[in-house]
Amino acid sequence: MTYNHREIEKKWQRYWEENKTFKTDTESDKPKYYVLDMFPYPSGAGLHVGHPEGYTATDILARMKRMQGYEVLHPMGWDAFGLPAERYAMKTGNDPRVFTNKNIDNFRRQLKSLGFSYDWDREINTTDPEYYKWTQWIFIQLFKKGLAYMAEVPVNWCPDLGTVLANEEVIDGKSEWGHPVIRKPMRQWMLKITEYAERLLKDLDKLDWPENIKEMQRNWIGKSEGAEITFRIDGHDETITVFSTRPDTLFGATYLVLAPEHALVDQITTPDRREAVEAYRRSIESKSDLERTELSKEKTGVFTGAYAINPVNGEKLPIWIADYVLATYGSGAIMAVPAHDERDWEFAKKFDLPIRVVVKGGDVDREAYTGDGEHVNSDFLNGLNKEEAINRMIEWLEENGVGRRKVTYRLRDWLFSRQRYWGEPIPILHLEDGTIKPIPEDQLPLELPEMDEIKPSGTGESPLANNEEWVNTVDPETGMKARRETNTMPQWAGSCWYYLRYIDPHNKERLADPEKLKKWLPVDVYIGGAEHAVLHLLYARFWHKVLYDLGVVPTDEPFQRLYNPGMILGENNEKMSKSKGNVVNPDDIVESHGADTLRVYEMFMGPLEASAPWSTDGLDGARRFLDRIWRLYVGEDGKLDAKIKPEAAVDPGFEKTYHQTVKKVTEDYENVRFNTAISQMMVFINEAYKQKEIPKSFAEGFVKLLSPVAPHIAEELWEIMGNEPPVSLATWPTYDPDKLVEDEVEVVIQVNGKVRSKVTLPADASKEAMEKAALDDEVIKEWLAGKTVRKVITVPGKLVNIVAN
RNA sequence: GCCAGUGUGGCGGAAUUGGCAGACGCGCACGACUCAAAAUCGUGUUCCUUUUAGGAGUGUGGGUUCGACUCCCACCACUGGCACCA
Structure with missing residues (x-):
């Protein structure tokens, strides 16, 4: 009898579903193991062969841990708000709910066809009001803590379409249909993630994450230590504060630069310079951020006519404006030390400003010297090195009340509102007296209203603004007329806390039962794409810390161990894409080769974290391995092959291979080295083929080792061997170390x-x-x-x- | 430009307290089975040479060591991230 994957896979998928084999008992006494996938956005295109790579990895861990006696939480759900559904709704006039649910049904069918051991009773959906009720609840807590605020922030406004576009929808300053897009300031919600910058940075050290991901987060947070220095402005009462990581070079400052948007520019510009300054600012405003950085090779700027006083020596320093100084970083102003800063050096060269050396060691005629060295021309710093001089200068600044030690972060606050329909409504009322307040928590969820037509408001607000009935309301507490917030939350919101909801998905009273959270957090292993290395993982960590401070969750970090599966490339070694015609559809592979083959193949391709090209020959090889196993176990009559027997003569070499295999496969699975685990199982099968007789205990142990990767065939072989199913809940095999010596x-x-x-x-x-x-x-x-x-x-x-x- | 990672046969990849490079799979070649083919089973497969043997070899060049894919220095290439962050 040959190995018929179509029949076997359906049979066991039905068995698992009917018997709820993978149901998690969150109140069990067993030790817990929480293994999580990044949940997908259910796109219309369905599952890609990249998805099963990470999902198989988590499934192997879940299945092994279950067999090792852990209570395993291994859930799945849908990150279902998002732009494609909104665009579909606008184009077709259909409800995004219908489209989204159809896609979810397809994704669920595909995932089930791959045999993943999810507890489907815990499925969550970010667009379900019972779910986003708690997303909104968390927003209200953020608001109450002062971590959510409104600010004027520029958006990509497209007047022709009457809508705001996301950054990825703007190509070369135009919409995808070629309409012009301009930058327009709008009142928007911001989340004060910067208040958590230091903790987000410091706590990275506690996590078992890939070093490169941690490094990316560190760079993103971008901590720099230095000093704030206050300069008086000649002839004005105002002062300018600058941030510098090199306060030791203050004696070398020869001019100051403000960002063109700096608030003081208008006041300090002298009449004779006004025209030039205005013209420069206009030229900056018409440029997008991208253009500003792209054209940055050449420094530009103008003199304001004003002078600042260097606090340390009383020198008059000209104040310039230039777009190489960013309004959004530090205080939007710098002291320029051209001898010891590359950017200042370039600017000074171009505008013929003086360059004064205060640190020995370089050749400032050729380039700025940023290294360490003996300080000169610096009064009380002369003779000191960089570190000593920095500390001495900060002391001096603090003693004289003109500056202080200061830490600055590159991280910006999180722009949290979207001018979209298909997102969580922000549960805020704008009252007629101009105040804002959250809606009472007992009125959550604030449901997204169904609308006959979803079209741009024309004002830059979301399509919700068209729905007068929904927008105009009355504050139940004061009776005042109120307008609902028409902005919705970004897609990140729902994914910031979904791992908490899985622990207690049907709780009506609270986000999740604190006792259960205490048992189940943190997530032990989290696997998902490296494209989320910074944003999703940083935002989720931020929310988790806020919830920790509120006493909602018991840990200060959500995800202990993290892995990023590499990309599966097309057979031609290029990224899979429709236009290149190199996309592989998992449905086709499940049909032709079977889910088990696909799982084995994807795990055998190489290390989980590496990218590798798809290979049809490689896939055939994985299938051949399963065929070989099948033929070893199953005779022509469909019964267990005669050479597998309880009392078999054991070859000592083969016995050793068996114990080695148990050891290596167990350790490799634990450490996410699935490729070498599979190769060891191949070694075992190759050896087994050379044996006249095989002890049934070895044959059973092997099937258990195989079952996390290829669960359907393992169940079938387990049953053919006369064992009570399911092997998925059998006890994990052990090895005898003495047999390895x-x-x-x-x-x-x-x-x-x-x-x-x-x-x-x-x-x-x-x-x-x-x-x-x-x-x-x-x-x-x-x-x-x-x-x-x-x-x-x-x-x-x-x-x-x-x-x- | 800066930061991080990677570089091993025809291909995917193994091997790390420094100790037999190339496990396992793919591909290829040969053999068995077959009227034949497929499938299957078996053998071989880093390269070079004057082939019972010898030499070279883990991106390039140098170094440390009895011994280096592994450690150190410099460089090159590719991938990812950041991009005037003071």
């Missing part, structure tokens, strides 16, 4: 570092015995003929190296 080892003999001979010796042979065996070896004697032995290095149980000349 070698009596004899092959010792390598080298002459001058080159392998010349080998000799078999007892594993515990002494150094002297090994040396003697080496020198007595016939081949070695020939190599040593005519030479004098200078030295012999012996590594017990491994090798002997003879140095001779």
Whole structure:
């Protein structure tokens, strides 16, 4: 009987579903194991072969841990708000709910066809009012803590379409249909993630994450330490505060630069410079952020006519404006030290401003010197090195009340509102007296109203603004007329806390039961794409810390261990895409080769974190491996093959291979090295083929090892062996360390570092015995003929190296 | 430009307290089975040479060491992230 994947896979998927084999009992006494996938956006295109890579990895861990006696939480859900559904609704006039639910049904069908061991009773959907009720609740807590506020922020406004576009919808300053897009300031919700910058940075050290992801987050947060320095402005009462990481170079400052948007520019500009300054600012405003950075090779700027006073020596420094100074970082103003800062150096060269050396070591005629060195021309800093001088200067600034030690972060507050329909409504009322307040928590969820037509409001507000009935309301507490917030939340919102809801998905009273959260947090292993390395993972960590401060969750970090699966490329080594025609659809593979083959293949391609091209031949190889297993176990009659028997004569070599296999596969799964685990299982099968008889206990142990990767065939073989299903809940096999110990080892003999001979010796042979065996070896004697032995290095149980000349 | 990562056969990849480079799979070649083919089973497969053997070899060049894919220095290439962040 041949291996019929279509029949077997359907049979066991039905069995698992009917028996609720993978249901999690969150109140069980067993130790917990929480293994989580990044939940997908259910796109119309369906599952991509990239999805099953990460999902199989988590599934292997979930299945092994279950068999090892853990209570495993392994859930799945849908990150279902998002732009494609909104655009579909605008184009077709259909409700995005219908479209989204159709896509979800398709995704769920596909995931089930791959045999993942999710507890489907915990499925969540970010667009479900019972779910986003709590997303809104968290927003209200953020608002109450002062972490959500409104600010004027520029958006991509497209007048022709009457709508605001996302950054990715703007191509070369135009909409995808070629309409012009301009930057327009709008009142928007911001979340004060910057208040958590230091904790988000520091706590990275506690996480078992890939170092590159942590580094990306560190760079994103961008901590820099330095000082704030206050400059008086000649002839004005106002002062300018600058941030510098090099306060030690204050004696080398020769001018100041403000960002063109800096609030003081209008006040300090002298009449004769006004025209030039206005013209420069206008030229900046018409540029997008992108243009400003792209055209940045050449420094631009104008003199304001005003002068600042250097607090340390009373010198008058001209104040310029230039777009190389960013309004959004630090205080939007800098002191320029052209001798020791590359950007200032370029600017000074271009505008012929003085360059004064205060640190010895470079050649400032050629370039700025940013390294360490002895300070000169710097009064009380002369002779000091960089670190000493920085500290001494900060002391001086603080003593004289003109500055202080200061830490600045590159991280900006999170722009949290979207001018969209298909997102969580922000639960805020704008009262007629101009105040804002959250809607009472007992009135949550604030449901997204169904609308006959979803079209741009024309004002830049979301399509919700068209719905007068919904927008205009009355504050139930004061009776005042009120307007609902028409902005909705970004897609990140729902994914910031979904891992909490899985723990207690049907709780009507609260986000989740605190006792359950206490047992189940943190997530033990989290697997998902590296494209979320910064934003999703940083936002989720931020919300988690806020919830920790509120006492809602018991841990200060959500995800302990993290892995990012690499990308599966097309057969031609390029990214899979429709236009290149190299996309592989998992449905087709499940049909032709089977889900188990797809799972084995994707795990065998290479390390989980590496990208690799799809290979049809490789896929066939995975199938061949499963066929080989099948033929080893199942005879022509469909019954267990006669050579697998309870009382079999065991070859000692094969016995050792079995125990090695149990050990290696268990350790490799635990450490997410699935490719080498599979290769070890192949070694076992190759050995098994050479045996006349195979002990049934080995055959059973092997099926258990196989079951996390290829669960359907494993269940079938388990049943054919006469065992009670499911193997998915059987006990994980163990190995006997004594069976792994070698009596004899092959010792390598080298002459001058080159392998010349080998000799078999007892594993515990002494150094002297090994040396003697080496020198007595016939081949070695020939190599040593005519030479004098200078030295012999012996590594017990491994090798002997003879140095001779 | 800056930061991080990677670089091993025809291909995907193994091997790390420094100790036999190339496990396992793919592909290819040969053999068995077959009227034949497919499938299957078996053998071989880093390269070079004058092939019972020897030499070279883990991106390039140098170094440390009895011994380096592994450690150090410099460089090159590719991938990812950031991009005037003071």
